[in-house]
Amino acid sequence: MAQNDLTIALPKGKLLVDSLNLLQKAGLRCEHVGEDSRQLTFDLPEDGARIIICRPTDIPTYVEYGAADIGFVGKDTLLEQNCDVAELLDLKFGFCRFMVAMPEESLPPRLADGSYDLSGLNHKRVATKFPRVAQMFFSEKGMQVTPIKLHGNIELAPRVGLAEMIMDIVSTGTTLRLNRLIEVAPIMEATTRLIANRVSYRMNYERIQGLCTKIRDLLEDLGDPAAGGEKEQ
Structure with a gap:
C-alpha cells in the first residue's frame, strides 16, 4: 500500500x-x-x-x-x-430515531398539546446504550436522570425494575410493541x-x-x- x-x-x-x-x-x-x-x-x-x-x-x-x-x-x-x-x-x-419509551401501564400524563409530561421522570433511571445522549436530552429540559449503561436488550430493563424508562434508537418500533413499551418523547433522527x-x-x-x-x-x-x-x- x-x-x-x-x-x-x-x-x-x-x-x-x-x-x-x-x-x-x-x-x-x-x-x-x-x-x-x-x-x-x-x-x-x-x-x-x-x-x-x-x-x-x-x-x-x-x-x-x-x-x-x-x-x-x-x-x-x-x-x-x-x-x-x-x-x-x-x-x-x-435511518433510525432516538426516543424515550416507557411501559404502557406507567405512562406519564398528557399535556394540552398531546405530548407526554416528562417532569415526573426527574431523578429517575434510564436504561440506554447512549448515556451521554440521554444526559444531554434531559439536561436541556432542566432535569437530572441516572443513566444505566446496557449493551443490549434495553427493553427488558423497565420490566424487571432496573429502570423506569429506556432511551434507545428505533427503526420500525416492532421490538417496543412486543415488549409493551410506548414512545413518550422523540429526541432526534439519525x-x-x-x-x-x-x-x-x-x-x-x-x-x-x-x-x-x-x-x-x-x-x-x-x-x-x-x-x-x-x-x-
Whole structure:
C-alpha cells in the first residue's frame, strides 16, 4: 500500500452493503470487498485506496487517531462518543430515531398539546446504550436522570425494575410493541455520516473533498440532497 493511499473505514453489519454501493457509484472499484467475511482489509490499488472493515462503534476511534482517513458511521455513534473528527456529509441511509419509551401501564400524563409530561421522570433511571445522549436530552429540559449503561436488550430493563424508562434508537418500533413499551418523547433522527480525520482532511483536502462532491452529486440525483462542508460536533 502506498503511503498516500486513502484509508476508508466501513462498518460491518447492515450498513456495509449500502456503504459499498455508494462508493461503487462514486467510482471506486470495490466489488470484491466483503466477499470473505473474515477478511478485514481490502486494497484498491487502481483507486489508490484501502478499505478496512470495523465494528460500527470503533470507526470514530480509527478515524480520530488517523488509522483511517475517512469513515462511514451512524450519527448516533458520533453523538455518544463525541470524538474529535470532521463530519462532512449526511449520507441519508441507515435511518433510525432516538426516543424515550416507557411501559404502557406507567405512562406519564398528557399535556394540552398531546405530548407526554416528562417532569415526573426527574431523578429517575434510564436504561440506554447512549448515556451521554440521554444526559444531554434531559439536561436541556432542566432535569437530572441516572443513566444505566446496557449493551443490549434495553427493553427488558423497565420490566424487571432496573429502570423506569429506556432511551434507545428505533427503526420500525416492532421490538417496543412486543415488549409493551410506548414512545413518550422523540429526541432526534439519525443517519449514516461521512467523517474524516482532521489532519487527513487538511493534508488530503482535494482528494477527500473530491470524493465528497461525487457522493453529494449522487445523493442529489437520488432526490435527497446532502448538506456539504465540515460540521463541528
